[in-house]
Amino acid sequence: MPEPKDLESAIGGYARDREGALDPRWEALASGQLGPSDMRALQELDPALYEVFRPPSHVEGAALTERVLDAANVGSSKRARWRAGLAVVAVATACVALALLLARPPSGGPLPDYEIVMNDEVWRTGDPVVPAQRTRGAPWRIDLRPSTRNEGPVGFLGFLVRENDVRPWAPPAEVGPKGTIRISGPVETLFAGVPEGQWDIFLVVARPEVLEARATSITKAIHVMAAAPSAPLPPALQGECLVLHTKVRLEVPRAPSP
């Protein structure tokens, strides 16, 4: 029988090797730092471990953040509760949309360039951005349209930005067979819980597996863009995502004249 110390040491070493299994990629996975191909490789390597370490999706992460801030009483809790209630509806809608997108097999060639079409006016990447005036109660439609042929599924992550306030934006949306993403509905539904005034809208278009894998990196990139909208995407995201930028000025309807 080995000495107790030697036995402990042997068992400890054996258990470390056994865990060691845990190569640094698992931590990178939890941090949202892995690309889709590495994520797929880990998922195939060990599905159970993948489930434990996979990062939350964009919408799961956003909902978690608001729950934590509310529970810890950070910021205006009354407004936050109201916003969180509305966010749950938006998040649930987005979850369904994302789930439908993810249910399709991961595929697709290079991502085509996209343009924004708002009520028949077209904006392309790099065009000067003029805020659209939108009054609550009115309908609104934004189409994200591939400007060249698209092959494969696409999805998007949305963000509303004002100064340093970056909010996930998950409006109801549909994806057409050719890759056009249509966001439409009454302004008060699309922007439920969003205060009046001017907002920058950032829409990040990518293949669904990229959105799932890179949600954390994308969110961080949008935080950088909130301070400098012309800032380029980090190299790791270039070619995998497109960022479309527009603005909106939300207004309350004018009271009818007496």
Added chain:
Amino acid sequence: MPENTESSLTPELVRKTADGDRVAGRQLVLALRPIVHVTVARMALRIRGKRANQMRREVDDLVQDVLITLLSHRCRKLLAWDPTRGRSLPSFVGFIAQREVLSILRRREPDELLPTDDPAPIVEPTSGPEQAAISKDLLEKIYQAADARLTTPLSKTMFGWLVIDERSVEEVRELAGMTDDAVYGWRKRISDLLKAVANEVLLKSSRS
């Protein structure tokens, strides 16, 4: 630790969040979440085993609970970070997260089976065969047998910290919020347990 997590987690962000800045709070949660997730996942795997049902759900719940604890009371726990004590802020977060996970699990699953004030061995060591070379196969059997007898989050965590991570008594004392004597008691119990199960495994192996 991912580089961008380290660089985006700053004392300034903690202070702003403590002052009620919700925008800073969002960035802080974004920076803390990966550190807490990795810590929780590692501990949950040790305690439950990776085939456990509902593991992801438990990890998500624990991550949320730990984040709430870190930000509650105007970030009191995070503001206790002292850079002169040698830990970086991300490392400090990992340390606090480990302590909180154990504390949460102990509240949910009290340590009824292994009272910490009882230094007696869990299993009486039996006399066994003479010194034997421990093969990988025997190590696996001993490990599995020991793991099966460690039935509470605390006992599995103490085994992980003391035997697998080879942490010092001082560090475990801080992590577990115990006295030195209690940690020494745990070390003794675990040592006795390993000796007992090794005897059993070696006896079985010599008979077969």
